Amino acid sequence: MMHANPDVTMRATETGDNHAMKDPERDSAGAAMVLQGLHKSYGAQTVLNGIDLTVSKGETLVVLGRSGTGKSVLLKLIIGLQKPDSGSIRVHGEEITSANMEAVNKIRKTMGFLFQHAALYDSLSVEENVAFPLRRHTTMSAAQRGDRVQELLAGVGMERELKKMPSDISGGMQKRVGLARAMALEPGILLLDEPTAGLDPITSREIDELILKLQEERDVASIVVTHDLLSAKLIADRIVLLHQGNAVMEGTFDELARSDDKFVAEFFKRDS
Amino acid sequence: MTDNTRVPSRLVGEDTPQLTPLVRSAFTSLWSPVNGFLEWFGDLGIFASQVIRAAARRPFEGRELIRQLDDIGSKSLPLVALAGSAVGAVLALESRSSLLRFGAKSMLPAAIVYSVVHEMGPVVTGLVVSGRVGAGIGAELGSMKVTEQIDAIEASGVNPYKLLAFTRILACILMLPLLTLAADFCGVAAGWIADTLVDPISFQKFLHSGFGGTSFSDFLAPTFRTAVFGLIIGTIACFQGMRSQGGTQGVGRSATSSVVLASLFVILADVILVKLILVFFP
Numbered sequence A: 001m002m003h004a005n006p007d008v009t010m011r012a013t014e015t016g017d018n019h020a021m022k023d024p025e026r027d028s029a030g031a032a033m034v035l036q037g038l039h040k041s042y043g044a045q046t047v048l049n050g051i052d053l054t055v056s057k058g059e060t061l062v063v064l065g066r067s068g069t070g071k072s073v074l075l076k077l078i079i080g081l082q083k084p085d086s087g088s089i090r091v092h093g094e095e096i097t098s099a100n101m102e103a104v105n106k107i108r109k110t111m112g113f114l115f116q117h118a119a120l121y122d123s124l125s126v127e128e129n130v131a132f133p134l135r136r137h138t139t140m141s142a143a144q145r146g147d148r149v150q151e152l153l154a155g156v157g158m159e160r161e162l163k164k165m166p167s168d169i170s171g172g173m174q175k176r177v178g179l180a181r182a183m184a185l186e187p188g189i190l191l192l193d194e195p196t197a198g199l200d201p202i203t204s205r206e207i208d209e210l211i212l213k214l215q216e217e218r219d220v221a222s223i224v225v226t227h228d229l230l231s232a233k234l235i236a237d238r239i240v241l242l243h244q245g246n247a248v249m250e251g252t253f254d255e256l257a258r259s260d261d262k263f264v265a266e267f268f269k270r271d272s
Numbered sequence B: 001m002t003d004n005t006r007v008p009s010r011l012v013g014e015d016t017p018q019l020t021p022l023v024r025s026a027f028t029s030l031w032s033p034v035n036g037f038l039e040w041f042g043d044l045g046i047f048a049s050q051v052i053r054a055a056a057r058r059p060f061e062g063r064e065l066i067r068q069l070d071d072i073g074s075k076s077l078p079l080v081a082l083a084g085s086a087v088g089a090v091l092a093l094e095s096r097s098s099l100l101r102f103g104a105k106s107m108l109p110a111a112i113v114y115s116v117v118h119e120m121g122p123v124v125t126g127l128v129v130s131g132r133v134g135a136g137i138g139a140e141l142g143s144m145k146v147t148e149q150i151d152a153i154e155a156s157g158v159n160p161y162k163l164l165a166f167t168r169i170l171a172c173i174l175m176l177p178l179l180t181l182a183a184d185f186c187g188v189a190a191g192w193i194a195d196t197l198v199d200p201i202s203f204q205k206f207l208h209s210g211f212g213g214t215s216f217s218d219f220l221a222p223t224f225r226t227a228v229f230g231l232i233i234g235t236i237a238c239f240q241g242m243r244s245q246g247g248t249q250g251v252g253r254s255a256t257s258s259v260v261l262a263s264l265f266v267i268l269a270d271v272i273l274v275k276l277i278l279v280f281f282p
Helices: A006-015 A071-079 A101-108 A126-137 A142-155 A171-182 A201-218 A229-235 A253-258 A262-269 B019-055 B062-074 B077-101 B105-146 B149-155 B160-198 B203-211 B216-242 B247-280
Strands: A031-042 A045-056 A060-065 A086-091 A111-114 A189-193 A221-225 A238-243 A246-251
Touching: A031 A071, A031 A221, A045 A071, A045 A221, A045 A246, A060 A071, A060 A229, A071 A086, A071 A111, A071 A189, A071 A221, A111 A171, A111 B149, A126 A142, A126 A171, A142 A171, A171 A189, A171 A201, A189 A201, A201 A221, A201 A229, A221 A229, A238 A253, A238 A262, A246 A253, A246 A262, A253 A262, B019 B160, B019 B216, B062 B105, B062 B160, B077 B105, B077 B160, B105 B149, B105 B160, B105 B203, B105 B216, B105 B247, B149 B160, B160 B203, B160 B216, B216 B247
Parallel strands: A060 A221, A060 A238, A111 A189, A189 A221
Antiparallel strands: A031 A045, A031 A086, A238 A246
16 A cells, blocks of 8 residues: 555565555545655655555554654654645545645644654643643633543543643653643544653553553554554554655564565564 | 856856866855845745734734733843933933033933933843843744744644744734833933932923923834834744754754844844934924
């Protein structure tokens, strides 16, 4: 289901591991998100070279790849922070690449985004950070908002840190608060940019479990960008491997881990 | 080498082949800063149009505006008042001996009032606010940009041009005239204190003498031209902050460039506005 770099795709095809490459049109019915032919370049550097992806409701898709292969760019294109050079992004059936700002903002409210470094508003407390989207986009009373913030922070184990400022909590705690903020409007789609990067193994595991819990309880479609293979193994329904701007292989963790393709094998031999 | 720096082949004779790289290098070094300046202005224009478009739509961010009015206005007041006082006192001390030499000592209150209200108060306020608020906004927004907080605001479906930029620019426009009035008052009061320490005169008499022969409209245009200073300071500081890149160094550069550019454009605008005021309010 991808426009792939011919060289690498051939290698994937030869190994017989590209079984999961599907027709996006076939999968798009009922899909939370459909990406077709996404291209993005910065000057002479091509970052994404024709990416096709479909993410179904309730599915967790993990995007793997070496640094600089455009994984974070992919998420920023989906949320509309950057525009693709060409290609289509449909979220809940609505095209966002050609939509005006108001329409994009409407679609954004159906998505939650966890930034790599959490990107909490440093002038607001933990409580105010989580309340921010609620205050902006709902008609909740202060009391209702307070209850909802409590509930969200309890869900990530941060209910006792309400009044603390982001600078007073650890990186792992910031990620949890970021996750609670991303979930505030009960989005149908979660975009998580390296949720476990820079965290110790125990905190990483806790974040993974949180993602699984959200997936089970709320049936959200998620795209998770990560370098953490253990995390990918735990949370992924499906994994896509990006290389030189192309999605070169797709499948479950075990399918990719078993691949004898040189690049995939090199990627998976570490940690797994 | 861009197309713009290409030297026409007819200018480079076959007998002077060594001149070509030299000429090209000269063209490049001349064109590069001009190109950068034009690019900066183009980006500023795009930024301004985004702020204007965002400002026309609901919600109007009243809460954030009030926070910015407090931050930019009331928190700048002590510094502006101090600067205004210093200007008034120095004017009194410096002008006294000159006026005495010409036997025009009685003109001292009028000289202080006119100088402070017409020129020194507005310009000093503009420059002080450029320094304090320009650096503050540049650093704050720059820091938010490099830590992806502005992206996070946008990703949550909120327009950062309205929430962050429009509120700050509007607060600067509204607060500059008020801060100028405060600077003017402090300047006149400090001028009176400096004068009365040498040659006692009542404040009432000082004001009567200072404002005698002037009308309200004489002070209106000079004071309200600082609204334009506010527009310049707010716009440049927000623009420099929101285009910040390159980590903590980038934040530092944004803060510095906000102050330098805002001060520069305030001075330039002052010259232009003074000329316009003289034309329209002779």
